[in-house]
Amino acid sequence: xxxxxxxxxxxxxxxxxxxxxxxxxxxxxxxxxxxxxxxxxxxxxxxxxxxxxxxxxxxxxxxxxxxxxxxxxxxxxxxxxxxxxxxxxxxxxxxxxxxxxxxxxxxxxxxxxxxxxxxxxxxxxxxxxxxxxxxxxxxxxxxxxxxxxxxxxxxxxxxxxxxxxxxxxxxxxxxxxxxxxxxxxxxxxxxxxxxxxxxxxxxxxxxxxxxxxxxxxxxxxxxxxxxxxxxxxxxxxxxxxxxxxxxxxxxxxxxxxxxxxxxxxxxxxxxxxxxxxxxxxxxxxxxxxxxxxxxxxxxx
Amino acid sequence: xxxxxxxxxxxxxxxxxxxxxxxxxxxxxxxxxxxxxxxxxxxxxxxxxxxxxxxxxxxxxxxxxxxxxxxxxxxxxxxxxxxxxxxxxxxxxxxxxxxxxxxxxxxxxxxxxxxxxxxxxxxxxxxxxxxxxxxxxxxxxxxxxxxxxxxxxxxxxxxxxxxxxxxxxxxxxxxxxxxxxxxxxxxxxxxxxxxxxxxxxxxxxxxxxxxxxxxxxxxxxxxxxxxxxxxxxxxxxxxxxxxxxxxxxxxxxxxxxxxxxxxxxxxxxxxxxxxxxxxxxxxxxxxxxxxxxxxxxxxxxxxxxxxxxxxxxxxxxx
Numbered sequence: 068x069x070x071x072x073x074x075x076x077x078x079x080x081x082x083x084x085x086x087x088x089x090x091x092x093x094x095x096x097x098x099x100x101x102x103x104x105x106x107x108x109x110x111x112x113x114x115x116x117x118x119x120x121x122x123x124x125x126x127x128x129x130x131x132x133x134x135x136x137x138x139x140x141x142x143x144x145x146x147x148x149x150x151x152x153x154x155x156x157x158x159x160x161x162x163x164x165x166x167x168x169x170x171x172x173x174x175x176x177x178x179x180x181x182x183x184x185x186x187x188x189x190x191x192x193x194x195x196x197x198x199x200x201x202x203x204x205x206x207x208x209x210x211x212x213x214x215x216x217x218x219x220x221x222x223x224x225x226x227x228x229x230x231x232x233x234x235x236x237x238x239x240x241x242x243x244x245x246x247x248x249x250x251x252x253x254x255x256x257x258x259x260x261x262x263x264x265x266x267x268x269x270x271x272x273x274x275x276x277x278x279x280x281x282x283x284x285x286x287x288x289x290x291x292x293x294x295x296x297x298x299x300x301x302x303x304x305x306x307x308x309x310x311x312x313x314x315x316x317x318x319x320x321x322x323x324x325x326x327x328x329x330x331x332x333x334x335x336x337x338x339x340x341x342x343x344x345x346x347x348x349x350x351x352x353x354x355x356x357x358x359x360x361x362x363x364x365x366x367x
Numbered sequence: 368x369x370x371x372x373x374x375x376x377x378x379x380x381x382x383x384x385x386x387x388x389x390x391x392x393x394x395x396x397x398x399x400x401x402x403x404x405x406x407x408x409x410x411x412x413x414x415x416x417x418x419x420x421x422x423x424x425x426x427x428x429x430x431x432x433x434x435x436x437x438x439x440x441x442x443x444x445x446x447x448x449x450x451x452x453x454x455x456x457x458x459x460x461x462x463x464x465x466x467x468x469x470x471x472x473x474x475x476x477x478x479x480x481x482x483x484x485x486x487x488x489x490x491x492x493x494x495x496x497x498x499x500x501x502x503x504x505x506x507x508x509x510x511x512x513x514x515x516x517x518x519x520x521x522x523x524x525x526x527x528x529x530x531x532x533x534x535x536x537x538x539x540x541x542x543x544x545x546x547x548x549x550x551x552x553x554x555x556x557x558x559x560x561x562x563x564x565x566x567x568x569x570x571x572x573x574x575x576x577x578x579x580x581x582x583x584x585x586x587x588x589x590x591x592x593x594x595x596x597x598x599x600x601x602x603x604x605x606x607x608x609x610x611x612x613x614x615x616x617x618x619x620x621x622x623x624x625x626x627x628x629x630x631x632x633x634x635x636x637x638x639x640x641x642x643x644x645x646x647x648x649x650x651x652x653x654x655x656x657x658x659x660x661x662x663x664x665x666x667x668x669x670x671x672x673x674x675x676x677x678x679x680x681x682x683x684x685x
Contacts, residue, residue, distance in 0.1 A: 074514055077513065077514055078513070078514050080513075081507075081511070081513035081514070083589065083590045083591075084507040084511055084513050084590060085507075085513070087503045087504065087506065087507050087590060087591065087594070088503065088504040088507050088508065088519070090500045090503060090559075091500045091501060091503065091504035091559075091560055091565060092504065092519065094500070094556060094557070094559050094560035095523075095526075095560040095562070097541065097545075097556075097560075098534070098538060098541070098556065098557040098560055099526055099534060099560065099562070100522075101537070102533075102534035102536075102537035102538050102541065103533070103534060103537075105537040105540070105541070106533070106534070106536065106537050109537065116540070163423070163426065166419055166420075166422070166423045167423070169416075169419075176671060176672075178423075178427060179675075180664065180667065180668055180671065181427060181430055181431055181434070182427075182430055183667065184434060184660075184664045184667075185430070185433070185434070187615045187664065187667060188659070188660045188663060188664065189615075189618060189619030189635065189659045189660065189663065190619060190635075190639075190656070190659060191433075191434075191437060191656060191659070191660040193652075193656055194433050194436055194437040194440070194656060195433065197436070197440065197653075198433065198436060203451060204449055204450075204451060204453055205453075206436065206453050206455075209451060209452035209453050210452060212452070213452045240429075240430065240433065243430075245563070245612075245678075245681075248674060248675060248678045248681075249678045249681040249682070251675060251678070252675045252676070252677075252678035252679035252681065253678075253679060253681075253682065255675070256679045272411070272412075272415070273411055273415065285682075286682070287683055287684050288681060288682045289682075290682060290683035291681050291682050291683045294527050294528055294683065297528070298527070298528060298529060298530055299530075301530075302530040302532055324530075324532045327532065327533075327535075327536070328532070328535075331535065331536035331539075332535075332536075332539075332624060337536055337537075337540070340536045341536060341537070344532075344533045344534070344535075344536060344537075347529075347532075347533055348529050348533045351528055351529040351530070351533070352528055352529065355528040359683075
């Protein structure tokens with residue numbers, strides 16, 4: 068019996084299993100795989116939905132990098148945000164989970180809810196519009212005025228000097244998400260006897276304990292958390308629209324996804340928008356792969 | 368020399384010397400308090416534990432501050448919302464903002480209950496479908512090897528690595544080709560195949576003992592009966608988690624690009640409309656924000672122990 072016959076028999080034998088996964092993968096293909104492929108194809112065309120798509124080669128890509136200063140600004144902003152929000156949000160999630168792990172169960176649950184709430188709260192970040200409101204009724208302005216540190220209210224959400232910092236702060240506030248929960252659960256799962264053994268073996272302090280026992284035990288969760296952090300850090304978009312408007316003053320907080328939505332949803336330039344989506348797609352995959360490689364070295 | 372004859376100065380010097388000699392000696396028996404702080408481990412210092420707890424406390428305050436402000440604002444009467452300087456806590460709490468919100472909603476052309484129904488329908492249909500379809504796919508991938516199973520698992524893990532925003536543009540075209548634009552399906556169907564749910568469910572199912580499944584296989588039950596009778600009851604924490612994840616995604620969905628007919632729009636769509644209507648409705652906006660915020664949080668509180676149990680298997684294995 069040839070290898071192919073064997074494989075075919077195996078496939079026939081597993082037909083019930085294929086039937087079970089079929090609904091999911093049918094939908095997954097329709098709403099995830101095909102859109103990615105379609106984006107790649109459209110990115111080489113000019114397409115406005117009404118007229119048929121016209122093949123234009125690499126023109127969209129050259130236009131993005133050579134003829135669209137707003138896109139370059141968006142790349143710059145997205146990278147600044149991602150470089151700060153990604154690593155800091157990730158470390159914050161881990162360190163807070165690690166600190167919570169030492170607490171009694173009830174207190175741990177309470178703080179877990181408090182830390183996790185901002186990330187699931189839909190659009191609770193609009194509260195920062197009131198905190199950083201540009202008039203003297205804004206909470207931050209009022210406190211600074213009262214203390215005499217400033218003499219007139221600052222336009223926090225319209226002044227280029229502050230917009231980026233505020234968007235980053237709010238994103239960090241929301242960064243303790245699914246990855247954070249994964250860390251908490253992972254820490255609970257580390258075998259306690261390993262710590263006791265380490266104490267006997269001469270692990271001197273909690274930092275050594277963290278590096279030699281906790282982190283290596285947590286590697287799968289660390290990987291998962293990293294994927295969530297990288298993806299979130301590159302996908303900042305709703306917060307900038309809600310806080311600094313769309314488009315933001317002087318594009319100071321314009322991100323790649325803002326740019327994508329601008330062309331894909333508002334201007335209906337699907338070809339151009341697809342080129343942006345394709346670039347974003349591959350950079351997300353690439354950065355995730357890179358981060359995973361780095362994380363394999365943890366605790367070794 | 369008798370100590371009673373010592374002058375005060377000499378006594379002081381003696382005390383100092385005694386204290387000095389004590390410094391190098393480790394206290395073997397920690398107090399109950401210190402034991403709790405260091406978990407009784409000799410390689411942890413009380414000082415370190417206290418410092419870390421202080422960090423945690425400060426961090427909690429920063430995290431909590433906007434939430435307190437949000438909750439407090441919702442109960443502030445209009446004159447407190449525009450007081451200088453604004454207060455963090457409400458002085459005279461009132462339910463006026465909520466009353467105003469419901470007045471406003473009952474005046475609108477489409478009754479409030481209609482928006483609520485739309486959201487509940489989308490959330491429930493989306494979540495139930497997501498749980499069923501993901502579980503059906505997760506079971507074969509977690510417990511059996513068949514041609515393509517490894518590849519499909521890897522594709523799902525890979526798809527965790529990019530956001531839905533990337534596929535949003537072609538999604539619209541696909542929805543319109545399928546004729547789903549302006550129907551609930553345009554929101555519900557993509558939710559069925561969210562990859563995070565399948566990923567979590569598959570990882571959790573891998574923990575179900577093989578013996579249980581082998582026994583069922585010998586009995587000659589079909590895979591579907593195995594899933595339904597044996598695996599699903601064993602993975603209750605996982606499907607509760609999937610419900611939470613899809614609930615959170617769908618609850619805040621305004622369906623902005625997909626649903627145009629006013630009486631099919633979900634609640635968040637109409638709440639954002641209210642929220643964007645300016646200063647005069649500052650109180651209503653605060654009440655709205657609180658409602659949008661509190662529902663997913665309460666759902667999470669109820670289910671958090673199940674969610675954390677599922678998350679313990681959430682790792683990406685190499």
